Amino acid sequence: MSTVVIDPVTRIEGHLRIEAETENGVITRAMSSGTMLRGIENIMIGRDPRDAWAIAQRICGVCTLVHGIASVRAVENALAYPIPPNAELIRNLMIGAQFVHDHVMHFYHLHALDWVDVVSALSADPAATANLQQCLSPWPNNSTAYFADVKQRLSGFVGSGQLGIFANGYWGHPEYKLPPELNLLAFAHYLEALDWQRKASRLHALFGGKNPHPNFIVGGAPVALDGQPGKTALDASGQALVEAVIKEMQAFVDQVYVPDTLAIARYYKDWSRRGEGVGNFMTYGEFPDPFAGTDDTSRLFVPRGVILGRDLSTIHPVDLDDPNEVQEGVSHSWYQYAAGPVSLHPYAGETRPNYTGPQPPYANLEMDQAYSWLKSPRWKGLPMEVGPLARVLMLYATGHAATQTLVDGALAELKLPITALYSTLGRVAARTLETKLIADQMLVWYGQLMGNLKSGDRSTHNDALFYPGSWPTSAQGVGYTEAPRGALAHWIVIQDGRIANYQAVVPSTWNAGPRDALGQEGPYEAALRGHTLLDPAQPIEILRTIHSFDPCLACAVHLVDPDGESLMRITVA
Template sequence: MSAATNRIVVDPVTRIEGHLRIEAEVKDGKIVDAWSAGTMVRGLEIILKGRDPRDAWAFCERVCGVCTTVHALASVRSVEDAIGIQVPPAAELIRNIMHCVQNVQDHVIHFYHLHALDWVDVVSALKADPKETSRVAQSISRWPKSSPGYFADLQKRLTGFVQSGQLGIFANAYWGHPAFKLPAEVNLLGVAHYLEALEWQKEIVKVHAVFGGKNPHPNYLVGGMPCSLNLEEPNAINAERLALVGKLLNEARDFVEQVYYPDLLAIAPYYLDWASIGGGLKNYLCYGDLPTAGFNQHDSYKFKRGVILDRNLNEVLPVDPRDTQTGIEELIDNSWYEYQGGGVTGGRHPWVGETNLKYTGPKPPYEHLEVDKKYSWLKTPRWKGHAMEVGPLSRMLVGFAGNNTPIKEAVLEALGALKAPASVLFSTLGRTAARGIEARLCAKWGLEFFDSLLALIKAGDTRTFTKARWDPATWPAECKGVGTCEAPRGALAHWIVIKDRKIENYQLVVPSTWNASPRDAKGQRSAYEASLIGTPVHDPKQPLEIIRTIHSFDPCLACAVHLYENGAEVAHHELLVR
């Protein structure tokens, strides 16, 4: 390492779910190389072997308390795909409503509570003029909480935190860093909406409690949803509960339209230099989701399925999660696993995938990763040999390139407001903007699905479950399926192999596995690592710029790795016992 080169270690990366370590080489003020490591052991697939496939969703959903409902959805879809179940229309609509709620809540939480503090300087807000903050707020939105007195009171509360030396949730950040560019008044606006979003987000998830019984981890059911629809029955989803759902969905739309999206458009112009930073990979993958005519009817999806290579927005390539020859595979060249026989070279399609733990790294705590060897608990997914980025940006780009009218119009509207070309999307700023664009769409679609559900109930179709093929005696001796889902963080899929009515094999490839995985045998970086190359770093001791780009993906390492063992190699049974 030359004198002009420094290794920055960020471990753990905070304001994410799970344990992520980033190491970056900085030369002449810019990142020239980077490594992403998941530092928790993966093992959920081992736990599922031999269990009843109909129970898998309950285990999978507990991978994470943030990405809660989407793993259950992918799981029940994988079983339904394997044994040939088509859920009733009402169940499909309920699933879509819950999915839209999950995306909207997750995107709002990400923007304000996980990512905003990379752009908003909380301490700077103490210098703001509340009257000017009020003027700015009223110029971008008709949100009622925007009076000078409201912002003055909030500023007094914040001043009390600072003077007491107890910043609480705003502690331990890089306040005063020169990369912060917002005026004090806009910073005060951001802090106010940060606190409002905390209150709002706990209300919207009541939709999950209505249809799924609770949140986090609402209940699902292979063959439909575990709830009944009856407008007059006190113990069913009745008129009162449906009215609550409608109210919450309307409030979610208002919060996105009047708070989240205006804030995004107000903050972005101060950071247009980040429209050329953090682009990383040029390949994007989306499985598609929100079916309107059945899970396997991909043409009916609100989010369309497809792949974009080399940022070519003139062509959307087909992607097939079932393709075992040239499709999706997981490699372990730089991951702490081994394949049967001790092999490493070559990938495995998830239907024949393996999760065999083989830790060969340094014993924690250690100064640096052994990046010339295996260095992560994440496997390395590839599509036809290509590293892919997944997430809201991928969904928006696939929809935009595929002339999906609602998505294309929403993207063009945002670009028009920012007076920016489509090329700005290929960046840290573009990734953050895509999440806000998608939140608007999901808030709108959630209400559309709700109206369709009401119409279906009025027409007398209240079926939420089908008994067809529920009995394992009707299943073939062997079958396999795949359940895909567009989780808030991107393309999620669960592959299942069923033999003699039990789970023979189960593999998850989650969004953060795609984005956060280590290099493959060809040295190709995955999304996190690639996105950091060329990023300027003002102060290696305060690597705010690294955090900005990594947070733009909204990492969820708890989904990508599932169990923790602080030490050397351990046997499978020891992991399961602990």
């Protein structure tokens, strides 16, 4: 037996260590360890609930707004505080923009290098690359001269010997299968996506004043709507800019992201049989229709529910208030509960650090001991995968026509069965298809917002319960959302106008959490089991599956010492 250690895993948000035990090159079991303590829940205690969103948003600098959304919704839920339809539509547009922006950036700048051999692109024929682009879509950057220029830029970059973020790539690894022309095409789109994301982020600034970490407010949206020019950021000119940004986002998704995903997937269809995970999927739901009543479970664009054991014929309901459903255990985490080895619902949750792990220089982790700063969340005692795959499966299983058309069309084009979704490649494809679904739906929400304004409704905030004097003495509530990486919820307990307890269970806690008291693996750990590593010193197979979840443990950094040497370690023992 040998052990492969990757610490830290890079091209993610946060600090993650993966240990994988192998027999004859095959992973037999793995450990996922979050190596950074967050602890923001403890900072919340005693504060005004209306301020919680501003602190909670700092849980992550990449997710930017989703923690703010979950936080204001938690307070609104606790106080039975309705918000105007315009505010719901504005929030939908902001969350939708986050999805589209985040998914595109993840594909090109975090995950693509697991599939695209950048150095191989140096041998590409620019004319053949241009022809390939013209066959894939009508994207205007499709000339021989354009790709010759991209190739020249890449050549100068590589020739300088200063590869920067590409320095640690496993270029030439036998697992890379794309022809040079497709590698050059993907590299060109890598560069284009850098400029595109700058433009896409404008929508958050229009509605929330800035990006990252746009502003929010309990009871609505922090923006005034006005049809008169120059009166507010969202005057007629600002409203037109919102529409233009959405259409720009759509064009890149339709003409670049979706075609690239399908083109690359054709060369990696074997990955439709690797990396499944636990086989259980959960969504909290997102994007409420403000004109479809008040029942959250029936008015959500992405439905709420659980799929067990791949069974798409049965959707199990989810109650986030039920103390017997969502619970977190700490049997393999560096925390302790006052009541001992129990699992707690987040209303009663505790964040009590208790580090018992190895000291530097770090020895290998012990699987029967605590080994992560992440807890082990479970739904009715079962591990759940959350994220784009869970959402696409939920939409597909509940009969959403556009989702079924996209999924069936992509599978037909790749000549793969529906079971191919339960895989590393399935997660990549689901993220892409979800991006198109949401980009298209954003124009619907924009149209509803404009229609509401034309009818004379400009309200974006409900002042009725804004002052603590009208609040109950004690209250509790849960605010949920679907972050790009999966189901996210914040639970708040309010006592005498102040926060008495606060717990956030984030998507990567569901996916990256360690084993529980019953020995059940988390999704990362289960998905790695069975992988064959062609070269344990260059474990690209591990990175492909871990990156397919889009880990977000906090803001990731590339660690270097004062002399510029990488501190990333990949060891085989």
